[in-house]
Amino acid sequence: MTAGRDWRADPEAGQYTDPFWDALEADRFLLHRCRDCEETFFPPAPVCPRCGRTDVAWVEADGRGRLVSFTRQHVAPPGFEAPLALGVVELVEGPRLLAGLPGDAAPSLDATVELTAVEYDADYDRRDRSGRPFFAARIVE
Amino acid sequence: MRIGGATLTTLKNEYGARLSTPSGLVVAVHPIGRGMTVPVSVRYIERSRSCGANSIRRPFAPAGQNSTRRGGAVKPPRAQVRAGDRHVPTPHVAGVATLPNGEYDAPERDLALRVALDALEAADCPAGALDGIYMPKPRPWTAQGLFSTLLTNLLGARPRRTVEVYTGGTSGGTAFRTAVADLRAGRAERALVLAVERTSTVETADYFGYVLSLFDREFAAPAGPSIPAVYAASARRYCHDRDVDRSTLAEVVVKNRANGAANPRGLFEESVTVEGVLDARPIAEPLGLYECPAPCDGAAALVLAADGDPPDGAVSVVGVGGRHAASHLLGPRDGPLYALPAVEGAVDAALTDAGIDAAADLDLLEPYAPFPHVEAALTEAVGLFDRGAGAAACARGATATDGAHPVSPSGGCLGRGHPAMVTPLLNYAAAVRQLRGTAPAPLQVPGARTALTTTEHGHVDGATAAVFRRGSA
Structure with missing residues (x-):
């Protein structure tokens, strides 16, 4: 700490x-x-x-969490490719966050996910965080 | 569909659906005083049966000269509640005006003037007698800035206070609560609350840019969410945890679309079926097109008065409340994704304020519920039904206009169309019309005396509530 x-x-x-x-x-x-x-x-x-x-x-953080819920967004903001899979993740430490769900794995409620750093490739102006990696949730089971 | 001489047109909503909608302008030119003309032909003037010319002692007196605090031979406000040594007046609704939801070609200024003047005329209240003007700050794509100042000048008003507030979907509720607080505190005797919105003018990219800006721009917006996406997430979790089928939840949409189709001020003329809801184009799974509210243009105004004894039968604002949860679009920190602590807190405060024991004692609800699981969960959160039983209660007719607990008889966000800045005022207007007995005939709740309205913003992060009552407390 x-x-x-x-x-x-x-x-x-x-x-x-x-x-x-x-x-x-x-x-x-x-x-x-x-x-x-x-x-x-x-x-x-x-x-x-x-x-x-x-x-x-x-x-x-441990980096692992539970997929509290998820959606596939069929209308995505400009700069993002639809459909766009998003998950609400509850980390093992407790906090909840929003994260993309890359890959083809079919999500299911309460699946175990792992946060990973990913290269940010969406055309969204992150201002002074531009060029930094972002994070996504990978389904592990 | 024709509404008040309006012409038919179609528009695409943000999801690409084609909608039938009234285009209410350019049919006739209607003079609105001081030589100005506004091409608005659709008028819905409703005079309060409780507030005629006699209720304003000096109707053309400058604001404040009727005030009891300025001395003179004026009688004190009606005392219904005693707070310390001061009598707290109960505001009543002296005038209401709304434009039908749809698509309008005229600028926001003209829509706002139309409803403001209609509401003032209904209240027999000249603009010069207003003490306060309260409104949501129009959203960023509105070309006109400093809107309340423009309006104040055009109306020739000289209020002691103007308020433009932005708190997302609760903006209208926050403006309304601020007006009520000023009236109760004696800071104002006559208040104009109004709202206007044209979503038809915003480009899709600009709209999504605005929506992304609502999320935490450092830690959430870069993932690319939309508002339907977070509601889709809570809908999925709600259905799972409460063992509710999406088809049962669809009954909320079917009920609200049927109500909205019977509402001549609504956006849609057609109802939908459960199958139609389930088969609709997906927006954010599991939510389809009809499970999402349709943005549109609209405007509404209310004149609230606390300037003396309201005549018999007046509709009064007897309770207000508000609450914000420690949350920002991803559910409360200490509850499930679909929990509604802000609504629970706001409604509890408003009911307590009104001296009403339980929501079940009310005659109807006009909630701000933009997605079906929100309405179902809200009816559970306020205690009308057991947890998880809200959608089934709707399916069996318990929330229909003739049910035990009518909910959204106007159609609400899903059935009436959703100009988000205006929706809170549309709910107030719908409640007032119900209590006056002037709701559209098939939607009138017989003998209704009390109504609860709510607003919310974000992902139900913040909420307000207001209770209306016909007749004396």
């Missing part, structure tokens, strides 16, 4: 979420954990959404 950056201390040092993207480059998926109540949460922010305290830290 590493300390979360106190963005108030040095706003010139970069964005609060920089460590997440730096870790994802190395295929590591970071979450946040509250040192007070031990809530693990995502997206990362300098405050615990459970207890409201700000003593939070980066922790590395």
Whole structure:
């Protein structure tokens, strides 16, 4: 567990979420954990959404989770190819997130998935995250 | 279909479906005062049976001069609730106006003026007597900015407060609650709440760009989601966990489309069957075209008054509430994907505010439920039916207009069309018409006295609720 950056201390040092993207480059998926109540949460922010305290830290996720639900979107935004498979993943640590479901494997509810870093190829302007990898969920069983 | 002299046309909604819709403009030129003309022929003026000219003591007095706080020989607001040493007035609906949902060629300005003037005329309230104007901020593709200021100038109003608020689908509800709060607090005696939207003007790419901007742009938007996609995810989970078939859920669509087809202000003239719902083109699996709301153009306005004793039979706003869950489009942090803690909180607050024990005591609901499982889950969340029993209750007619708990008799988002910024006001208008007994005949709930409305935004992340009652509390 590493300390979360106190963005108030040095706003010139970069964005609060920089460590997440730096870790994802190395295929590591970071979450946040509250040192007070031990809530693990995502997206990362300098405050615990459970207890409201700000003593939070980066922790590395196991990377596996459960497919809470999924859809295949037949009308996709410009820059994305339809049909587009998306999943709602609940990580083993608890947080829920949205992720693409690449590949041909047929999803099923409660399937085990694994987060992976992927090269980002959609034509969507991620602004200062452009060129960074993104993440997707791979069905493992 | 012809509505009020409107002409038929067709349009494509964002999903590419062709819809029959009234195009209500360019049929006639209707003068609207001060020499301005607006080519709007469709008029639905409804005078409150409870608010005539006599209820405004000095109808052309500048805003504020009727105020009890400014002294003079004016009688105090009607006291229904005592808060500390101050009597809290109960606002009533003095005027309502809506345009039929459809596609309009005129700019938003003209649609807004039409409903504003119709509602003010119905309320016998000149614009100069308004204390406040409250509206959703038109969405980003609306060409006109600073909309409420333009409107205030064109109306010749001199309100103490104008509010343009944007909180997604709850925007109209937030504007309405703000108006009610000002009326209750004595900061205003007459308030205009209005909303206008034209989705027909937005290019598909721009619309999707807007939708992506609603998601967390760093951690969710890059995956390419749409709003139907996240509702599709919660629908799938709801059906699985609650053991509900999609065909049963389709009954919600069938009921709302039938209601909407009987509503002359609705977008569609045709109803659908369960088979039609199940076989429709997929949008975001498992949701098909008819399980998604159809964006369209629309406008609506209400004049709320708290300036004296409302005449007998007035429809009053007796309860308001709101809640936001700790969530952002992916379900609440501490509940299943389809849980509705924001709705539960908002409705509970509104019912408590109204002094009503349970939603089951209400005569009807006009919820903001853009997808069928949301309506089903909402009827469960507010306690009308057991968990997982909402869709089956609909299938057996319990939420039909003549059922035990009528839900969306106007057709709601799915059956009436969905100009999202306007939908909250359309729900208020539908509720008021029900309580006045002026709803379209086949949709009228006989003897209705109380109605609950809701709004929501995101993936039901935030919600508002309002309770209306006919007659004295």
